[in-house]
Amino acid sequence: MLDHGRKAMNRCILAAALTAIVGLSGLAAIAHAEQPDDGLVNESAAAMKGKKVGFVPIAMGFDLTEAWAAGLKHDAEAFGYDLSIRDPNWSVDAGAQAFSQLISEQPDVIVVHPPEIQAYTRLIQQANAQGIPVVTMNLKADANGDVFIGANWYDIAVKQTEAIVKSCGQGSGKSGKIAVMQGVLTNPTSQYGIQAIEATLKQHPEVQIVSNQAADWDASKAHAIAVTVLKANPDLCGFIGMWDNMDVGIAAAIKEAGKTGEVALVSSGGGNQASACDNVANGNFSTYISYDAKGQARDLMMAVRSVLQSKPAEPGTKSIALYTPLKTITKESNYPGACWNLDDVKKYGP
């Protein structure tokens, strides 16, 4: 009631001010003009206002999570929902703790970015059981929650393998020897990726994996392994890497060996300018599969909006999959808008 009264009064004042300004200068464009109710705009805004959204990334401070958070921050400001980001800084334990802490605070939706397939499975089920919808970002957990937004890792690895087969397979005149650099073995990227690589290569027996190692997402470790693999296999034709931030180490090793351009490097990642397009342009990566984290940020904004407006009747019972459309970036398809820039996304929103 009180609110209504205040609103009415505000309208009166606004109207008076409007008349005054229009009368004085003849200008009609006013920033605070209220949009007429079209039967949806006010209702949807009201459904989001004052709601609570929690976000547990693997860590803040890198391109993917910063882009997603920029999207959520934009919406939190625009629609007046309360956004709480709990940064466990790469610690699985701290992440699980932050997640269960969030559950006890009973927010309206929890967004999680699981570090590995198993780690958050129970917690996602627990949140759902308590009636909290869960959105999982980019790395699939064993429990699906309500919405999954992210790359299809199998699909990415198939595309990567097809690209390497193009460079190293039949008709290429190359040895067909390739190396695979995984990140963390319990991560879905590796779990589904390696199956996809092996399945795709079954149709291309001329391409052989001579080295399959893991480098913990660490560029220095990837560099060390790649230096050894290149020395041990002088006729190596290419590498499949599983994340751009790590794969720059492989690129450095190829460059040191004087084989840039000669040894193919197929990488993948969130498609930010510095990690992706710059590295394709300077020849570090021969092909790059982007899961466009800026696009994912927008998908996340929309998923959260939709869950806040229409809460699932029984959270966790029906899962929606929003697999990210993938972009294949090569020197030929490296057009000016192929990548995105973190500073711009932070400044102007996704």
Added chain:
Amino acid sequence: MSPSFRPAFAFTQEQIVVAITLALLVLFSVTLDSFLTAGNILALIQNVSILGILGVAMALAIIGRGIDLSIVANMAVSVAWVLQLSNNGVPIEIAIVMGLGLALAIGLVNGFLVAYVEIPAIFATLAMGTVAYGFVRSLLLEDNLIYLKGAADTWFKWIGSGQVVGIPNSVLLFGLVAVVAHVVLRITVPGRFIYAMGDNPTAARSTGIPIRPLIVLQYVTAAAIAFVAGVIAATSVDSVETRIVRSNLVYDVILVVVIGGVGLSGGKGSIRNVIVGTLLIGVLVNGMTIMNVAYTLQNIIKSLILLTAIVIDSLMNPRDEQTSQQGDI
């Protein structure tokens, strides 16, 4: 246990590690075609050079009866700051001076906490690593991952990626750092004092050695060496990922130091031990990578070797009255 109980035929731990390394070298040379080539042996050393340089820093702390768990955090944040400054337009020379200053400041605080506040080194440096990372990451760095962009085409980039007469710079720098540290420890007065302090701090103090300033010097030097390792790492992969602070790298560093035969109780061992330990890990990892041994299995083998080294260490360098009173570290 008094020395008379030691078996007469006992080898030093260093000799055992050298023997294991040589055995692996022979085994890999015979079984792997591409192992015993000049290129692969250089690659092998190149791959462990950063580990080795950090090992030198760690050995310095351990010989003086300390330990420095903050070196990895220190190298990551100070060098990440150098890259960021240079990306933002600061000339690389000035950026290096500022980054080195930051690294030395972290070392200075370590030394102060250990020497004057008298916090055990293991706690002081463990906490300092976290503080340094948190402070620099939140106040100075814009991102977890900093690319080498501003100085990509300067001499700076050459430090970790170039080579001289076919030998990678990182190998040469590892050699240089090791030689300088060896000479300082063996010949100079502060070097001898560090041994004295590590062997028996109370006695060293009674004889008039300025223990507290020496401890500060020890941690500042370790920080400087860590900075050098960081610069090489950053310029070899064109980036610094500060997440390395959370990795197991610092344990790997302790591994090469201890496995080479530097006793955790202080006062024992030399830089040569670090080189021996580093080479063992280098040969082992290189051979396992060429053989394409699965990652998990590699970790098991590596950790079994650490365990063996520690067991041998405790048999060869038995606890004395002092360590039983003060603990190993």
